[in-house]
Amino acid sequence: MVVTEKKNLNEIVQILKSLNCRNIAIIGCGSCATLAGTGGEKEVEELSNLLKNFGFSIAFKSVIDTACHERLAIKSIKEARGISLDCFLVLSCGSGVQNIADVIDKPVIAGLNTVFIGKTKRPGIFLEYCQSCGDCILSETGGICPKTRCPKGVLNGPCGGMHKGKCEVDETKDCIWVKIHEKLNLNERRKIRFSNFEILNRKPRSVGG
Amino acid sequence: MNKLRDAIDKGKFILTAELGPPKGTDVSNFMNKAEILSSYFDGINITDNQSAVMRLSSLAGCLHLLRAGGTPIMQVTCRDRNRLAIQSDLLGAYSLGIENVLALTGDHPRFGDHPQAKAVYDLDSVQLISVIKSLNEGQDMVGKQLKGATNFIIGAAVSPIAVPLEPELSKFEKKVLSGATFFQTQAVFEPEKMENFMKFARKFNVKIIAGVLILKSVRMVEFINANVPGLDIPESVEVAIRKADDAEEEGIRIAASLVKELRDIVDGVHLMAIGNEHRCVDVLEKAGIV
Ligand code: SF4
Ligand code: SF4
Numbered sequence: 127m128v129v130t131e132k133k134n135l136n137e138i139v140q141i142l143k144s145l146n147c148r149n150i151a152i153i154g155c156g157s158c159a160t161l162a163g164t165g166g167e168k169e170v171e172e173l174s175n176l177l178k179n180f181g182f183s184i185a186f187k188s189v190i191d192t193a194c195h196e197r198l199a200i201k202s203i204k205e206a207r208g209i210s211l212d213c214f215l216v217l218s219c220g221s222g223v224q225n226i227a228d229v230i231d232k233p234v235i236a237g238l239n240t241v242f243i244g245k246t247k248r249p250g251i252f253l254e255y256c257q258s259c260g261d262c263i264l265s266e267t268g269g270i271c272p273k274t275r276c277p278k279g280v281l282n283g284p285c286g287g288m289h290k291g292k293c294e295v296d297e298t299k300d301c302i303w304v305k306i307h308e309k310l311n312l313n314e315r316r317k318i319r320f321s322n323f324e325i326l327n328r329k330p331r332s333v334g335g
Numbered sequence: 336m337n338k339l340r341d342a343i344d345k346g347k348f349i350l351t352a353e354l355g356p357p358k359g360t361d362v363s364n365f366m367n368k369a370e371i372l373s374s375y376f377d378g379i380n381i382t383d384n385q386s387a388v389m390r391l392s393s394l395a396g397c398l399h400l401l402r403a404g405g406t407p408i409m410q411v412t413c414r415d416r417n418r419l420a421i422q423s424d425l426l427g428a429y430s431l432g433i434e435n436v437l438a439l440t441g442d443h444p445r446f447g448d449h450p451q452a453k454a455v456y457d458l459d460s461v462q463l464i465s466v467i468k469s470l471n472e473g474q475d476m477v478g479k480q481l482k483g484a485t486n487f488i489i490g491a492a493v494s495p496i497a498v499p500l501e502p503e504l505s506k507f508e509k510k511v512l513s514g515a516t517f518f519q520t521q522a523v524f525e526p527e528k529m530e531n532f533m534k535f536a537r538k539f540n541v542k543i544i545a546g547v548l549i550l551k552s553v554r555m556v557e558f559i560n561a562n563v564p565g566l567d568i569p570e571s572v573e574v575a576i577r578k579a580d581d582a583e584e585e586g587i588r589i590a591a592s593l594v595k596e597l598r599d600i601v602d603g604v605h606l607m608a609i610g611n612e613h614r615c616v617d618v619l620e621k622a623g624i625v
Contacts, residue, residue, distance in 0.1 A: 277443060282461035283506030285440040286521065287564030290498050294564040295443045307502040
């Protein structure tokens with residue numbers, strides 16, 4: 127999932143004020159942001175109450191099943207037609223916010239910070255697991271991503287700073303290359319592919335179309 | 336003449352030492368040390384922003400060393416430069432007479448004096464070795480022909496006492512397969528452990544140069560144990576330094592006796608004196624090498 131964190135309330139209030147917004151729509155997301163506890167029904171309701179205390183009027187509320195889906199966003203926002211709105215405050219990851227911005231002509235305000243793609247360890251505990259590099263090597267590395275989980279992103283084994291299985295950069299964490307070896311040895315895949323993995327340069331990407 | 340190549344080719348016991356460039360442009364102290372070391376050592380490693388502390392560049396340090404009559408081993412880390420910068424620096428270095436490189440991943444900037452620096456790591460040490468090999472073969476890493484190839488002797492690092500050891504040995508093997516021909520090891524204090532590693536290393540046709548640290552004070556021991564990634568000083572050594580009337584002399588004695596013992600186990604020694612380089616020669620003398 128895409129992991130998000132709530133923005134500080136003051137930051138949101140400041141930006142709403144600076145844009146002279148009074149009548150506000152709050153949009154949540156029924157997918158990742160709901161799972162992250164940052165943009166579901168509950169959080170939309172909470173933020174709505176908090177903003178009312180600051181004197182804003184919450185004129186429209188909706189939790190889109192998937193805020194980053196264009197058709198779903200258009201459908202949901204149609205329901206706001208006829209309501210006088212100054213802006214859309216969106217509680218979703220950055221893709222959701224941008225998707226909303228694509229389909230309306232009002233100011234869009236990001237209510238969350240998007241932090242990474244990761245897993246939920248326990249409710250509220252998330253770990254970064256993937257950088258969406260576009261060239262997945264997990265089948266070679268025991269299902270553990272060194273590009274994401276090694277602070278240096280090295281691709282061929284532990285760096286010289288590995289210490290008793292722990293990471294040079296953070297001694298409280300395991301060296302991910304030690305973990306990869308343990309996993310591969312467990313599965314009797316002793317031969318680790320010699321890696322000349324491509325390192326892709328980041329550029330805007332799309333799939334299909 | 337490349338003394339390192341000569342020592343490797345002739346099967347001589349290889350002597351190398353490490354020298355860090357100054358933080359600033361005043362190279363007088365560096366030059367004094369470079370001159371002393373040059374006549375005794377087959378190669379002198381010039382560090383590349385060691386421990387992620389910003390200093391005069393390794394390339395410039397190597398040039399100063401050449402002028403002092405020494406044989407440089409240019410340390411190249413993947414931390415500060417991407418593949419374009421690394422390759423162009425390597426071409427530049429070779430064109431200026433630098434013929435030996437040590438390819439390293441590099442300590443994370445987090446430990447240095449610019450902890451906010453962007454950590455590059457566009458390549459890792461294994462990839463860097465294969466890049467240097469291809470420059471030696473007259474091609475850059477994307478296969479474009481070079482007008483004039485390099486002819487570097489490619490070195491790499493290994494930690495013979497890493498725990499766990501298996502991932503380290505696997506990486507060592509990748510480094511050999513990628514083109515490294517000599518290895519300088521993390522500092523060793525226990526020759527028995529080195530013997531153990533050599534059983535594995537001897538399967539490959541590469542030179543193993545054992546790292547020997549010259550300790551000079553209790554403070555230095557404490558600092559290393561707390562701050563240097565991947566390096567532990569055993570308790571027995573720490574106690575000896577603490578008990579000694581003269582910690583610096585004890586450090587020299589420990590290093591010299593290690594060099595003596597390692598002589599029959601490995602292909603050479605690499606002395607790391609961290610600031611006290613003028614004492615490297617004393618270690619060799621005490622060990623009966625010069
Ligand atoms: S290699 Fe890592 S970053 Fe790339 S797609 Fe796979 S998990 Fe994600
Ligand atoms: S210790 Fe392991 S996880 Fe940490 S930076 Fe080095 S290789 Fe990566």
